[in-house]
Amino acid sequence: YKRTKLPIWVVGSESHYSVLFGIDAAINHVSKLEELKGKAKIAFQTYDAAQSGVIDRDNVVNVLVCLDVPLTEQQELNNLVNAM
Numbered sequence: 001y002k003r004t005k006l007p008i009w010v011v012g013s014e015s016h017y018s019v020l021f022g023i024d025a026a027i028n029h030v031s032k033l034e035e036l037k038g039k040a041k042i043a044f045q046t047y048d049a050a051q052s053g054v055i056d057r058d059n060v061v062n063v064l065v066c067l068d069v070p071l072t073e074q075q076e077l078n079n080l081v082n083a084m
Contacts, residue, residue: 004028005025005028006021006022006023006024006025006028007021007022007024007025007027007028008020008021008022009022036067039066039067040063040067042066043063043066043067044063046062046063046066047059047062047063057081057082057084060077060078060081061077061078061081064077
């Protein structure tokens with residue numbers, strides 16, 4: 001989704017739309033953890049074709065690449081996955 005510098009909301013009713021503008025940019029603040037969670041969810045769903053909440057172990061490395069996990073850590077995690 002997009003993050004504007006200042007928040008804007010469009011509110012609809014039965015007869016009209018109203019546009020609300022915020023002046024506090026902190027409303028749009030997303031913590032690094034929340035940003036990482038969102039990125040991880042998108043990466044996982046990309047490789048969860050059946051939307052079952054499970055990915056094939058061969059795709060674990062692909063998810064890590066999407067999350068920009070350093071190669072050395074990817075190799076260590078890949079070794080763990082292969083040991084399963």
